[in-house]
Amino acid sequence: APPPADDTGAPPPADDTGAPAPSDDAGEPAPGPLTFGVVLVGPQNDRGWSQAHAEGAQYVVDNLEGANLILFELLNPADKPEATLEGVVDDMVAQGATLILTTSDEFEEDTMGVAEKYPDVTFINISGDDALTGEAPDNLGNIMGRMEDMKAIAGCAAALTTQTGQIGYLGPLINFETRRLAASAYLGARYCYENYRGLDPADLQFTVTWIGFWFNIPGVTLDPTEVATNFFDSGIDVIMSGIDTTEGIDVAGQRAAAGDAVWSVPYDFEGACETAPDICLGVPYFNWGPSYLALAQSVADGTWTQSWDWNGANWANLTDNDTTHVGWISGPGLSAEAQASLDLFIAGMASGGINVWTGPINLQDGSAYIAAGQAATDEQIWYLPQLLEGMTGPSE
Amino acid sequence: MNDTLLVRILASIALQAAPLMIAVTGETLTERAGVVNLSLDGKMLMAAMTGFVVAYTTGSLILGFLAAALVGALFALIVAFGSITLKHNQVAIGFVLTLLGADLSAFLGQNFTRLPGPSVGKFAVPYLKDLPVLGPIFFNQNAIFYFAILLVAAAWWWLFRTQPGLHLRGAGERPEAAFARGASVTRLRYLYTVLGGALVGVAGASYSLGIKIGWSEGHTAGLGWIALAIVIFGGWSPARGALGAVVFGATKSLATVFQQNVQGVSVVAFNTLPWLLMIGVLLLVSSDWVARVANLLPPRLRGGFLRLVQVTPPRALGVEFGQE
Amino acid sequence: MKVVPLLKRIWPLMPVLASLAFILALLLIFGADPATAFQALWQGAFGSRDRLLGTLAFWIPLALCAIGLMLTFTAGLWNIGVEGQLILGSIGASWVALNLKGQPAWVLIPLELLAAMAAGALWAALSALLKTRGKVHEIFSGLALTNLAIILTNYLISGPWQPPEGGSFRGTQPFQEAALLPRLFDSRFSPLSLVLMSIALVIVAVLLGNTTWGLKLKALGRNSRSAFLLGVSSEREAVIAMMACGALAGLGGAVRVLSWFDSLRQSISGGIGFLALLVVMLSAYRMFWVPFVAFFFSAVLQGSITLQLRTQLHSSLGGILTGVLVLLTLLFGDYNHLRRLRKESRPDE
Amino acid sequence: MHIELRDIRKTFGDVRANDGISLAFEPGRIYGLLGENGAGKSTLMKILAGYQPADSGRILLNGQPAHFATPADALRRGVGMVYQDPLDFPPFTVLENYLLGRDRAVNLDFRQAAAELRAILDRYGFAVDMDAAIGSLSLGERQQLELVRLLAGGAQALILDEPTTGISASQKDALFATMRRMAAEEGKSIILVSHKLEEIQELCGHAFVLRKGQLVGETALPCPNRALVEMMFGQVPERTPRPPAAVEQPLLEISGLGVRTQRLTVGDINLSIRRGEVFGLAGLEGSGQALLMKAVAGLLPAASGRIALDGLDITHLDYHQTRAAGVAYVAAGRLEEGLIAGLSLTEHILLAAPRRDQTFFIRWGAARETTSGRIALCEVVGVPDSTAEQLSGGNQQRMLYAMLNEGLRLILLDQPTRGLDVRSADYIWELLYARRREGTAILFYSPDLDEIIERSDRIAVFSGGVMSRIVEAARTTADELGHLIGGQQ
Ligand SMILES: Nc1ncnc2c1ncn2[C@@H]1O[C@H](COP(=O)(O)OP(=O)(O)OP(=O)(O)O)[C@@H](O)[C@H]1O
Ligand SMILES: Nc1ncnc2c1ncn2[C@@H]1O[C@H](COP(=O)(O)OP(=O)(O)OP(=O)(O)O)[C@@H](O)[C@H]1O
Ligand SMILES: [Mg+2]
């Protein structure tokens, strides 16, 4: 059969209805008002970052009549040297995708490329900032969940629980995003340690260890399992996870089973507590469903316009997955009185009464970053240059 | 005393090293019989996956370990058949199986990724566990650790203190001579290749069911190669191999510790430690620089020093046996 | 009488059929429609111009490594480190691309390629010297050096070579246009790389078949002690063979960064070197087959991307197919070998 | 024990190794088994000792048909065989080596075994350190241990395949004495396979001769050597006499040379070898003569002293430089050290050619012609395209000499005729003499003292790493040498 016209790199002949182009090499024509593609960097069942996106995509399928999903997992050169975002996108477009979400900042560059290649397809790069900086073509937007607040809550839960006053943070690789998330967690922890437990925040030890990538690559990154083990051995009793996967809570569960008093706060995915519920203090998670649904809607009826969205929580109900973009769900491991204090904290943040990003905040090297009494701007938070004073661990 | 940072870390290192000890012992037995089974890495992945999947679905740890051992033995059987019966290059077959094992485990395990599953619990030995320092390190671990220690001891005894052990070593040193003494070399090599494979299988399951609980793609990747290197470092002796496993475990946790305590070095740098260690120890045991150093020593010490440091592989390692 | 020659002729097909059957079984077990699956495989590899170009583009570095490996295999060396040598090559090329700003392509590209080959050769030399001087088996040094190369890449892209917007592990910023190999229809395939690969192929084939050096490698591979006594300086030839292989792998690395990607990425290779080892084995260590087998591998892997998209099946299926095929070929592919065994099978013990 | 072999047949491919051999051995007697290379001696003995099955034929022990699956089997029935290269385990201790396969008990009883072994050793007057590693023992000692092991295993019939190669005169005497005792006092049947007629004559009472896989004659001993040789080769080959040493010019001058290795240190060697001289080295295995040759060849570094070739200082040249200087080294091993299995004879010749004659591109046509010339000259049975492992042992040896280049100054030979029958050996020496006439000097070591005396102009004697003295070949005897290398003055 001759190569289909729309697989040759030329944009698909989108007719006025905006319906997807017919493509014979996909075997069956794409049904429904919208075919959309989601590209994952990790496995779709990693109980972390990638699975959260997979569930978000599923949410669209469940709530948008006839929406048709093309999912592609594990797109990273380590797992698939032969695969490229462009190749995957080509195929998705060939199958009629008119909306494509690339769900990692790994894809930021390449997404720009394909966005230029397919001007009639809408692209969303998660956690990128090209739409903010204006480099992006008109058909490329960014979304990120405002996880900072949830991380602050998570940090608070950790601080309310720790017996040894030592919290360990399992960091992925070092960049702006990971720094600011770790920092938010620390600020939340410091606030609650001081205000609810009445202890001196200077005594709170908050250690960050970076494994070297978003998830474990054997022989190349530090093995998160061993980092977590080492955390507990060194006296840390609460591990917060900042990586895509669940080693943190896995090890904690193991230790608890062996009788140690340890807890963990996983990350990314609502269901992340399941590995070891009893010692899970709760999980700050991304709830992509609502944002994805909104996107899909707007693309389907042609009303989408480029934007850089930093979607926050529904403070009224942090676990309402139809409305909130990021969530916090407390785990069975959180004690009743800790829960009480945590509720106060959450209420405070909801009302704006509490903003952990209020100065004085110094960088790790001691230099002042946020002046006393001032609240940090979005840019200041987004582009945090170092870890903060009081946090242990490398900034670069 | 027993709850100091050092003791806790040592205990963890010992536990982390347990599966490696098992794998190293398995491969040591195989290579002592004259067969190189290079497929360790792939075998371990397959076993880790199988062990978890079976234990998860049946809820029985025992079945999990058995299944893993079976898979390990099966892979080993392929190597044995290919190299002993079909007289093909052992390294080639082992290498292909390594890559195949990685892909196959990823594929077959895809629906069991990161599920919370059963795991081997801790078992403290009464009284002994309270011994100063030794207690927490040796007697407050999980069954896998105890198994590893016993296995290493048993393997050492078998190799160096029994008639079958002599046959086994003979088959790897000089098969034609072993044959002349009534050993059936082919059968021995099959036996110990498969047994070694089964043990490596157990090692793989030990990760997914005890040390790095659960399954994920590439769960144990790289560790098989490490084990192969340790076999050499261990001079094909289970005891020394166990030591090697511990040394390796120690270095890995050092990498973690360093990140907190060494400033001004890129975080990434510390991940190089295990690999530098691998090259380092192999240089130590096999390069003839050591021999030259030895020549500086007084003759009395020379022999002992070399015996301590240097190792020589079984002479017929990887050499096919044509009978007569 | 006349069945034997026939059997002999079709014998090599057996492993192919067997491994296809194996995959078929997997597909059925995991409830996928084989027809769709194999169609998707085909579509993914050759279904369109872009697909074909993708297959070609992935083929080049793979073939380059395999060609280099023919040298080391002949010399009896297990250069598993070829993976790391490829990575070092991509680092070498990137170094030139990032540091020589504003030069024209005809200056940049040759320099990049040279740097890549030099870097690859260097990494190979380390392996070789560790073997000849330190008696460390090249399998282990190669493995360690490969991982060190990956870690080095991570260090560079997160440290000194990080893009201006700050270090992430994505990679360096895209190279200047002049630094990239000219590519066909803005695909990832660079005709120049194909030319280079073909030249390498011819040169290595001639070296192995018709030169004294090739003969020395052969001698070395079969009996290094005798070769030495016959006047072959084992160490020198071994090191040169490794470095030559490293240089070709390095070239492959350059192709990865300069035409497959446009920058140095985290884990640039992801196992191409290891695949190359399989390619050479499946080619039964015969130069003639290497490029074809490499192309077949590339096609299967490209296809398995589409396979995953269409059937939502784990894309390791491609790797499984090639792996099983190589294994079965190794075991049962050589008809004459099996016959010989049958003949000399004495009553064993 | 009465042993009878009936119509034994064994073929390898199309080689008829044993072609219907029938013979019998009586208890209490010592037999010699003779034959040219490839006659089928070892094959027959391996069959009798259970190392390989015969294609057809029967073995009768005391009239009872016996069937041996393995050598262990044969030993249980009382038949044991000692190899020239003992089948033991170099890294093991003497005790472990003795224990392997001794009994079925899982646990090893070192103490009891030690006592047992000690007893037998004493009975036959052997002295060996129980905890020494087999690898550190001399060939002679290892043979003794094999013998002891077989005796302990209850061997009634003992086969020794070329046992005297590489052991000292005194060790040989001890061995022969033991065998006589075992035959006379213990009524064992003993079969000695050897190429050395003198030994056969000295020890055996009866000889069987094989040729081309068939039994071509038997005779009571002693009898004239001529008769034996005639049976072995059909006719009596005339020996080439050694041409007189040519010129008096010194060629190789070694002064104060010392060589050190892990195992042995050789000190203060002083030698001057003349152009065209054949110089023999006598000594037990491991006495250092091979070290001397390796040092000259550049295979081992000289710890002290000076080696000069035609005035050129080659002390610190490595092997390849030395080679370029016109020195050739031929090691004892064939397929291990010298030939390469899988490579054609042409390829061997190409590799062996001196650097300057090696072209970058190979001209196969020319190379084949050179090769066929060379192999014709050395009467190697084969074609340029046949591979090394396809040649028979004797022809492999000849191939080694076919690879020697023109215009050599010095040839170093480690056991040039190891395992070759008289005729092949004689032919090798013809080739060497031809070289010598061109002024090439030859320095060689052989465990066969008779060969040394017959072939050399002068002889240097080694014992325990010391070069005790240099004697004129014409003025010494095997007996004298035998005692010299034994260390007695
Ligand atoms: N394992 C084998 N495979 C092939 N051919 C063999 C094998 N063993 C012996 N032969 C051949 O059988 C013939 C007899 O060999 P055998 O070793 O018995 O001769 P031999 O009398 O012992 O010679 P030598 O005096 O050199 O030891 C020779 O042509 C030899 O090449
Ligand atoms: N290249 C070498 N490197 C290390 N040790 C060596 C080397 N060559 C010989 N030796 C050791 O030195 C000692 C003397 O060498 P070697 O046995 O070759 O002398 P030899 O008297 O010629 O014995 P043979 O009868 O085997 O020729 C032996 O113990 C041997 O193991
Ligand atoms: Mg013989």
Ligand SMILES: [Mg+2]
């Ligand atoms: Mg010697």
